[in-house]
Amino acid sequence: MSAVTLSKSLQVALLQFHAGADKAANLKKVTEYITRALAHTPKPDLLVLPECFQSPYAVDQFKNYAEKIPDGETTQLLSQLAKKNRVAIIGGSIPEFDESDGGLYNTSVVFNPAGEVVAKHRKVHLFDISIPGGITFKESDSLKPGNKATVFEVPELETVFGLAICYDIRFPELAMIASRRGAGVMAYPGAFNTVTGPKFWTKFAVARAIDNQNYVLMCSPARNPAGGYQAYGHSMVVDPSGNVLVEAGHDEDIVYAELQRDVVEEARRNIPISVQRRFDIYDDVSKDPVVSAL
Numbered sequence: 001m002s003a004v005t006l007s008k009s010l011q012v013a014l015l016q017f018h019a020g021a022d023k024a025a026n027l028k029k030v031t032e033y034i035t036r037a038l039a040h041t042p043k044p045d046l047l048v049l050p051e052c053f054q055s056p057y058a059v060d061q062f063k064n065y066a067e068k069i070p071d072g073e074t075t076q077l078l079s080q081l082a083k084k085n086r087v088a089i090i091g092g093s094i095p096e097f098d099e100s101d102g103g104l105y106n107t108s109v110v111f112n113p114a115g116e117v118v119a120k121h122r123k124v125h126l127f128d129i130s131i132p133g134g135i136t137f138k139e140s141d142s143l144k145p146g147n148k149a150t151v152f153e154v155p156e157l158e159t160v161f162g163l164a165i166c167y168d169i170r171f172p173e174l175a176m177i178a179s180r181r182g183a184g185v186m187a188y189p190g191a192f193n194t195v196t197g198p199k200f201w202t203k204f205a206v207a208r209a210i211d212n213q214n215y216v217l218m219c220s221p222a223r224n225p226a227g228g229y230q231a232y233g234h235s236m237v238v239d240p241s242g243n244v245l246v247e248a249g250h251d252e253d254i255v256y257a258e259l260q261r262d263v264v265e266e267a268r269r270n271i272p273i274s275v276q277r278r279f280d281i282y283d284d285v286s287k288d289p290v291v292s293a294l
């Protein structure tokens with residue numbers, strides 16, 4: 001059985017709220033939601049924020065909300081909130097400006113309970129799709145992609161996490177890498193929409209949970225009828241057997257769950273797929289030619 005690194009019991013909260021055009025108001029809301037989540041009993045050990053929680057989700061807007069990391073005001077605010085409240089935070093995502101290459105990235109920053117940055121994930125797979133009569137979106141019009149899988153430990157939580165952002169969930173490799181490096185939890189801040197959300201959101205959460213036998217955390221913005229892009233909502237926690245433990249609707253909300261190491265270990269003991277893989281058969285899958293209908 002592959003070793004999993006997960007606290008015996010970990011309390012998590014997913015903060016589902018929406019952002020508007022006013023960045024200061026968005027950051028005020030972050031503080032309010034974090035305060036609310038921490039008033040919950042039992043107190044959460046980990047808070048997860050949604051994708052693009054301080055900006056509208058719009059390719060022509062990202063530059064107006066972009067910040068340097070870790071110097072920017074959003075990173076500084078989350079660091080202070082983590083430290084003051086002794087809580088770990090997966091900071092959804094924000095548009096990041098990288099001075100060294102002049103690029104914009106869709107980036108998630110993670111803080112330990114001392115307020116230190118312990119990980120940073122830049123969305124690897126940009127959301128470029130076009131569904132006739134449905135939705136067209138092209139993140140690559142203004143964003144650059146990240147270039148690495150993100151796996152990190154929060155020692156205070158005795159837990160190893162994998163982290164990816166939204167569209168990244170469609171590519172199972174990132175979650176598998178995390179799981180094989182000991183992650184007991186895969187977190188996805190993500191803003192699916194009213195076209196792809198109902199079709200795919202829950203299926204992907206369940207798929208990534210059962211194909212790696214770990215917990216999956218999906219944290220979405222709430223739907224905002226006054227805004228442009230309509231997020232799907234439905235933040236959820238899925239267990240290693242694919243059971244949805246908690247699920248929000250599409251309005252602003254906070255959902256809570258307890259994650260347990262025993263549950264992961266039992267799932268992996270009962271059905272030991274992680275040690276039954278046949279890498280002798282498919283270890284070169286990444287070298288296979290792309291077969292495309294396009």
Ligand SMILES: NC(=O)CCC(=O)C(=O)O
Pocket residue numbers: 051127165166167168170190191192193196197200
């Ligand atoms: N923000 C995103 O990456 C959206 C992904 C999405 O909606 C999908 O269907 O995938």
